[in-house]
Amino acid sequence: MMNSPESNSMQREMIFHRCDRTDAWKVLQRHYETQGRRFNLRDAFARSADRFEIMSVQAPEVFADLSKNLLDTATLQLLLDLARECGVETRRAAMFAGQPVNTTEGRAVLHTALRAPKGQGPFSDDVHRVLDAMLAYAETVRDTATSGIRHIVNIGIGGSDLGPQMVVPALDAFAHRGLTFHFVSNVDGHDIVPTLRGLKPAETLFVIASKTFTTQETMANAHVAKDWFVANGGTDTARQFVAATTNVKAAAEFGITTTFGFWDWVGGRYSLWSAIGLPIGLAIGAEHFCALLAGAHAMDRHFAEAPAHRNLPLLLGLLDVWYRNFHGFTSRSVAPYHQGLRRLPAYLQQLEMESNGKCVDLGGEPLPFATSPVVWGEPGTNGQHAYFQMLHQGTDVIPVEFILVKTPAHPLHDLHAKLLANGLAQSQALMRGKSSAEALGEKASTASAALDPLVLAKHRSFPGNRPSTTLILDELTPTSLGALIALYEHRVFTSGAVWGINSFDQWGVELGKALCADLLPRLAKDGDLDGIDASTAGLIQRLRAA
Numbered sequence: 001m002m003n004s005p006e007s008n009s010m011q012r013e014m015i016f017h018r019c020d021r022t023d024a025w026k027v028l029q030r031h032y033e034t035q036g037r038r039f040n041l042r043d044a045f046a047r048s049a050d051r052f053e054i055m056s057v058q059a060p061e062v063f064a065d066l067s068k069n070l071l072d073t074a075t076l077q078l079l080l081d082l083a084r085e086c087g088v089e090t091r092r093a094a095m096f097a098g099q100p101v102n103t104t105e106g107r108a109v110l111h112t113a114l115r116a117p118k119g120q121g122p123f124s125d126d127v128h129r130v131l132d133a134m135l136a137y138a139e140t141v142r143d144t145a146t147s148g149i150r151h152i153v154n155i156g157i158g159g160s161d162l163g164p165q166m167v168v169p170a171l172d173a174f175a176h177r178g179l180t181f182h183f184v185s186n187v188d189g190h191d192i193v194p195t196l197r198g199l200k201p202a203e204t205l206f207v208i209a210s211k212t213f214t215t216q217e218t219m220a221n222a223h224v225a226k227d228w229f230v231a232n233g234g235t236d237t238a239r240q241f242v243a244a245t246t247n248v249k250a251a252a253e254f255g256i257t258t259t260f261g262f263w264d265w266v267g268g269r270y271s272l273w274s275a276i277g278l279p280i281g282l283a284i285g286a287e288h289f290c291a292l293l294a295g296a297h298a299m300d301r302h303f304a305e306a307p308a309h310r311n312l313p314l315l316l317g318l319l320d321v322w323y324r325n326f327h328g329f330t331s332r333s334v335a336p337y338h339q340g341l342r343r344l345p346a347y348l349q350q351l352e353m354e355s356n357g358k359c360v361d362l363g364g365e366p367l368p369f370a371t372s373p374v375v376w377g378e379p380g381t382n383g384q385h386a387y388f389q390m391l392h393q394g395t396d397v398i399p400v401e402f403i404l405v406k407t408p409a410h411p412l413h414d415l416h417a418k419l420l421a422n423g424l425a426q427s428q429a430l431m432r433g434k435s436s437a438e439a440l441g442e443k444a445s446t447a448s449a450a451l452d453p454l455v456l457a458k459h460r461s462f463p464g465n466r467p468s469t470t471l472i473l474d475e476l477t478p479t480s481l482g483a484l485i486a487l488y489e490h491r492v493f494t495s496g497a498v499w500g501i502n503s504f505d506q507w508g509v510e511l512g513k514a515l516c517a518d519l520l521p522r523l524a525k526d527g528d529l530d531g532i533d534a535s536t537a538g539l540i541q542r543l544r545a546a
């Protein structure tokens with residue numbers, strides 16, 4: 001691994017070409033002004049009979065239809081020029097090689113090494129030693145007749161929660177039927193108290209998941225769990241508490257003897273492939289966990305090797321730049337049409353917004369352009385009955401990402417056909433819209449007969465030309481889910497590399513943590529309020545326990 005001062009400075013030289021200082025950026029600005037801003041999807045489809053073929057990409061396990069986006073091959077070519085000028089490929093190679101691309105923490109970024117087959121990739125011996133031990137342990141717990149375990153309580157937050165919390169329900173079809181999974185994250189008794197209610201210590205395994213083993217929320221909940229365990233007759237803490245952490249010493253001090261370690265080159269939001277994935281291993285077992293890793297690895301190879309114009313993570317990352325920096329779209333909505341993926345939007349919020357929510361470049365200079373969009377969403381069709389109104393007729397244009405799964409894991413094929421038809425209809429409606437003239441020609445049974453039909457038609461028209469991407473998985477399996485998650489990771493890497501930011505630190509969470517430590521004692525009945533602003537002091541007085 002290169003981590004010397006020389007290599008650090010070489011890295012900066014090699015990888016840091018900020019997008020707004022490139023020729024491609026200027027060309028793209030002109031292109032946007034002269035053509036991009038007026039791009040019309042309906043016209044584009046009318047002009048090009050093979051638009052779908054040209055603008056769709058098959059990556060490992062994931063098919064992507066990009067054709068309902070506000071771009072054509074000319075725009076794509078300019079975006080690829082931008083990626084080249086920004087040194088995205090060089091930076092990608094640096095990441096895979098274990099160079100310290102997380103410059104502010106002087107760390108390599110090697111989540112890709114966690115899913116490389118044995119003997120391949122950096123740190124392979126360490127990675128596979130822990131992986132084998134973790135999966136062997138998971139199998140002993142999954143032997144529930146012997147282990148007696150019925151409930152798994154994962155205590156962790158952020159990257160030590162969101163990955164397993166998203167993957168376990170997503171892979172329900174592959175999960176052990178005798179184990180129930182609970183995820184406690186919030187430093188709020190309303191999270192852990194109802195979770196513990198009804199559990200029996202002898203049947204419960206607590207996984208304390210924390211990269212640092214210092215996070216306030218996780219440590220507080222871990223202590224509550226330990227107290228509950230002892231108070232309810234639990235005797236064998238060593239057997240029923242395990243840890244996933246880089247801080248093995250702190251876990252031992254807590255009283256945990258079974259610990260699965262990982263390394264500082266695994267970022268929290270990229271850690272589900274590491275020991276943090278233990279709940280996933282417990283749910284789906286060793287074979288399926290390895291398939292999850294294999295799916296991600298296939299996407300890693302695709303990202304590293306596929307030609308730029310067929311490289312899906314690269315193309316999606318560049319599309320994000322096009323929308324954020326040229327069209328000025330502020331958010332992106334994710335609509336997984338699979339109930340098992342209900343936590344995917346929350347998972348992606350951390351992945352994308354903690355990674356790319358930055359306002360200075362790698363050199364520390366303030367950025368004159370926008371970075372991470374807001375990422376949000378709900379599973380379809382639920383979202384359709386909540387906020388899709390705004391997506392269709394609101395004043396903001398919000399690109400939507402539909403995720404459809406061809407074959408369900410249940411036998412209710414009629415239901416599944418309805419689900420798919422809904423997803424397709426939404427992307428079609430967003431694109432097509434409906435003119436006032438079309439609306440005027442229709443009957444609307446619930447419309448007021450008292451209103452001028454022309455006014456009514458305006459209310460019932462849709463602007464259309466609203467972009468969406470549709471991703472299709474043949475089935476939601478460990479392999480396809482692994483590939484899908486890795487696709488998102490590399491897409492976030494791509495836009496971050498174009499923007500010239502550090503996608504792998506998260507200093508923005510530190511100030512709140514420090515202020516919380518200061519305010520906590522002030523909340524006490526006789527706490528000192530000196531030196532704090534009037535608003536916070538006033539709020540403390542209202543919130544103090546009597």
Ligand code: F6P
Nearest residue numbers: 158159160210211212215268509
């Ligand atoms: O929210 C900040 C953060 O550091 C995340 O990046 C991380 O995933 C989370 O806290 C949890 O940290 P840890 O795993 O160290 O408890």
